[in-house]
Amino acid sequence: MTILVTGGTGYIGSHTVVQLLEAGHHVLVLDNLCNSKAQVIDRISQITGNPPQFIEGDVRNRKLLKQLFADHAIETVIHFAGLKAVGESVQKPLMYYENNVSGSVVLLEEMAAAQVKSIVFSSSATVYGEPQFLPYTESHPLKPINVYGHSKLMVEQVLQDLALSDPAWRVALLRYFNPVGAHHSGLIGEDPAGIPNNLMPFVAQVAVGKRAQLSVYGNDYDTKDGTGVRDYIHVDDLASGHLAALEYLKKNAGVLKVNLGTGQGTSVFELIHAFEKAANQKIPYEVVARREGDLSEYYADAKYSKMVLGWQAQYDIDRMCVDTWRWQSQNPNGFND
Ligand code: NAD
Ligand code: UFG
Numbered sequence: 001m002t003i004l005v006t007g008g009t010g011y012i013g014s015h016t017v018v019q020l021l022e023a024g025h026h027v028l029v030l031d032n033l034c035n036s037k038a039q040v041i042d043r044i045s046q047i048t049g050n051p052p053q054f055i056e057g058d059v060r061n062r063k064l065l066k067q068l069f070a071d072h073a074i075e076t077v078i079h080f081a082g083l084k085a086v087g088e089s090v091q092k093p094l095m096y097y098e099n100n101v102s103g104s105v106v107l108l109e110e111m112a113a114a115q116v117k118s119i120v121f122s123s124s125a126t127v128y129g130e131p132q133f134l135p136y137t138e139s140h141p142l143k144p145i146n147v148y149g150h151s152k153l154m155v156e157q158v159l160q161d162l163a164l165s166d167p168a169w170r171v172a173l174l175r176y177f178n179p180v181g182a183h184h185s186g187l188i189g190e191d192p193a194g195i196p197n198n199l200m201p202f203v204a205q206v207a208v209g210k211r212a213q214l215s216v217y218g219n220d221y222d223t224k225d226g227t228g229v230r231d232y233i234h235v236d237d238l239a240s241g242h243l244a245a246l247e248y249l250k251k252n253a254g255v256l257k258v259n260l261g262t263g264q265g266t267s268v269f270e271l272i273h274a275f276e277k278a279a280n281q282k283i284p285y286e287v288v289a290r291r292e293g294d295l296s297e298y299y300a301d302a303k304y305s306k307m308v309l310g311w312q313a314q315y316d317i318d319r320m321c322v323d324t325w326r327w328q329s330q331n332p333n334g335f336n337d
Contacts, residue, residue, distance in 0.1 A: 001025050001026070001075050001076065001246075002025070002026040002027075002028070002072055002073050002074050002075055003020060003025050003026070003027055003028070003074070003075065003076050003077070003078060003246075004028045004030060004068065004072075004074045004076075004077045004078070005017055005020070005027055005028065005029050005030070005052075005077075005078045005080065006030045006031070006059050006077065006078070006079045006080055006081035006107065007030075007031055007036075007079070007080030007081035007082065007122075008027070008029030008030065008031055008052065008054075008078075008080065009029060009031040009033065009036040009037065009038065009040040009041065009054070010031065010035060010036045010080055010081075011036075011179070011189075011190045011191070011235065012080055012122065012176070012179055012235055012238055012239065013029070013031070013036075013078075013080040014036075014040050014043075014044060014188050015182075015183055015188065015235045015236055015238070015239040016078065016080075016238075016239040016242045016243075017029060017044055017052050018044055018047050018048055018183060018188070018239070019236075019239045019240060019242075019243055020052075020242075020243065021044070021048040021050050021052060022048055023243060026053075027052035027053065028052065028053045028055060028068065028072060028074070029041070029052045029053065029054045029055065030055045030057055030059065030064075030068065030081070031054075031055075031056065031057075031081065032056065032057060032058040032059075032081075033056060034083075035083070035084075035193060036191075037191070037334075037335040037336075038054070038056070039335040040188060040335060041054045043187040043188045043335070044188065046185075046187055047183065047185050047187055047188070055068065058103075059079075059081045059103045059104070059106060059107045060098075060099070060102065060103045060106050062106055062109075062110060065106070065107065065110035066110055066113070066114075069110060069111070069113070069114035069116060070114070074114070074116050075116065075118065076116070076118035076119065076120070076170075076246060076249065077107070077111060077116065077118070077119045077120070078119075078120045078242055078246075079104065079107060079119055079120065079121050079122060080122045081103065082099060082100045082103070082104075082122065082151075083095070083096055083099050083100060083148075084148065085148070085197060086126075086146050086148045086149075086197070086293065087197065087293075089146055089147035089148035089151070090146055090147050090293075093147045096147050096148060096151050097147070097151055097154075100148075100151035100152070100154075100155065101151050101154045101155055101158070104121075104155045104158065105158060108158065108159075108162060112162075112166075117166070117168045117169045117170060118169075118170040118171075118249050119159070119169075119170070119171055119172070120172045120174060120242055120245050120246065120249070121155060121156070121159060121171065121172065121173050121174065122174060122176065123152050123153075123155070123156055123173045123174055123175045123176070123257075124148075124149065124152050124175060124176055125175050125176065125177045125178075125231070125259070125261065125298065125300065126144055126145075126146070126148065126149035126152060127142050127144055127149055127152050127153045127156065127175060128140045128141070128142060128143070128144075128175075128298070129141075129142070129143035129144050129145050129149065130143065130145065130295060131295065131297070131298050134297065134298060134299060135263060135298075135299050135300055135301035135302075136259065136298060136299070136300055136301060137259075137301040137304070138175070138257050138258060138259060138301075138304055142156075145293065145295075146293060156173050156257070159171045159173065159255065160255050163253075163254055163255045167253055167254070168253065169253065169254075169255075170249040170252065170253050170254070171249075171254070171255045171256065172245040172248065172249055172255075172256045172258070173255065173256065173257045173258070174241060174242070174245060174258060174260050175257070175258065175259045175260065175300075176233070176238060176260050176261075177230065177231035177232070177233050177259070177260065177261030177262070177299065177300050178198075178200075178230045178231060178232045178233065179232075179233055179234075179235045179238050180200040180232045180233070180234065180235065180320045180324060181200075181234040181235045181236065181315065181319070181320040181321075181323045181324055182235065182323045182324055182326065182327035182328075183235075183236060183323070183327070184236075184323055184326070186323075186326040186327050186330040186331070188327070189323075189324065189327030189328070189331065189334075190235075190324075190327075191331075191334030191335050192334075195211075199214075199230075199268060199271060200232070200271070200275075200320075200321075200324055201324075202214055203271065203272060203275050203283055204275070204324050204325065204327075204328035205328070206283055206284065206285075207275065207279045207281060207283060207325065207328065207329075208328050208329060208332045209332075210332065212284070213283075213284040213285055213286055214272070214283060214284070214285040214286075215285070215286055215287075215288045216268050216269075216272075216285050216286065216287045216288065217268075217288060217289070217290055217291040217294060218287070218288075218289065218290035218291070218294070219269075219287045220290075221290075221296040221297065222296060222297075223267060223296055223297050224265075224267055225267050225269045225270070227267045227268035227269050228267065228268055228294055228295075228296060228297065229265040229266065229267050229296070229297035229298070229299065230265065230266060230297075230298065230299070231261040231262055231263065231264060231265060231266075231298065231299035231300050232262070232266050232271065232317060232320055233260065233261055233262050233313055233320075234313065234314075234315035234319065234320045234323070236315065236323075237260075237262075237313040237314055237315055238260055240311065241260040241305070241309065241311050244309040244310060244311035245258075245309060247309075248308065248309055256308065258304055258305050258308060258309065259300040259301060259302060259304065259305055260300075260305060260311075260313075261299060261300025261302055261305075261313070262299075262300065262302060262313040263299060263300055263301065263302035263303075263313075264299060264316075264317075265297060265298075265299040266317050270317065271317065271321070272285060274317045274318050274320075274321045275321040275324070275325070277318065277321070278318065278321035278322045278324075278325045279321075279325045279329070
């Protein structure tokens with residue numbers, strides 16, 4: 001099958017492209033490289049022996065999209081392209097709505113014009129907001145608490161309205177929990193620009209000596225050890241969830257909304273300890289004040305994904321740390337190495 005992957009040089013996109021190529025698909029990657037590097041394509045080729053076709057460009061570029069759909073027999077789109085920094089989204093809401101929402105609308109218009117009506121969309125657990133109950137099931141109320149989350153929920157709404165207007169659409173809304181880890185080859189992984197916002201890449205950079213110590217944002221939450229609890233999921237498990245969603249869309253029209261998580265909550269302290277084991281060294285940390293906007297605890301109800309996709313996560317937190325450490329220690333400067 002010919003698949004257009006937007007954002008395919010990014011963290012989750014690159015791991016998914018590897019699995020798509022390994023499954024024999026023809027893959028076109030469209031990415032404007034605003035948060036990733038072109039070297040990713042060489043690394044994907046090293047892993048698979050089979051380079052994807054790479055087009056450097058923007059999903060908001062209508063002319064480019066028209067050309068892509070005219071030149072290739074694209075059957076489905078996996079849409080990763082978007083901006084994802086929560087804090088930045090609050091500072092620059094128009095930039096986020098323009099890229100994430102308007103960008104998706106342009107893409108969908110051009111898909112419709114080309115009669116390509118199958119899409120897998122990167123949504124997020126952040127659409128649920130403050131937990132009313134845990135684990136979050138797919139029917140949990142939707143109430144995002146920041147601009148990034150609203151932008152994801154808006155695109156979910158656009159896709160649902162589109163599918164209502166035309167029953168030919170096949171849509172999978174995948175609500176990711178916290179992706180971490182890296183491909184077992186150590187050739188691709190998460191390479192954040194600047195100071196990492198997220199826990200796992202920060203811990204990995206402390207371990208490799210790029211940062212002096214970790215700040216733990218609060219140890220007075222009402223959780224098992226006082227630190228924040230999340231559902232970390234190995235990026236390769238997340239990637240295989242996309243292949244399962246493609247199989248589902250072959251057989252089913254309409255809209256699928258599904259969590260991609262493990263169902264397990266891990267605290268900040270538990271993650272630090274798992275990483276210390278993986279890297280065989282102590283991670284220096286200091287407990288500081290809570291980070292504004294953080295929820296104390298959430299994790300997925302993973303039953304529906306298993307039922308509807310026949311998919312479940314395979315890797316535990318130890319393996320996520322081992323694979324992150326392999327990537328970070330082999331590439332202390334990310335794709336610049
Ligand atoms: P990432 O930043 O590594 O990848 C996104 C890619 O999209 C980047 O390579 C970037 O250059 C590209 N891009 C951004 N805007 C573009 C545009 N207008 N045109 C073309 N390319 C563009 O992020 P990721 O972690 O791989 O996330 C992928 C998707 O999953 C995003 O939509 C993100 O919001 C979503 N998501 C991520 C997480 C997470 O914690 N990583 C959680 C839930 C959902
Ligand atoms: N944390 C620290 N120190 C750090 C970074 C994080 O203690 O330096 C803690 C946070 O307080 C939280 C946990 O580690 O308790 C996880 O934080 P992350 O930043 O790794 O992940 P978040 O759950 O805050 O954010 C993730 C995605 C967002 C998404 C959000 C909600 O990165 O894109 O989940 O789904 F919006």
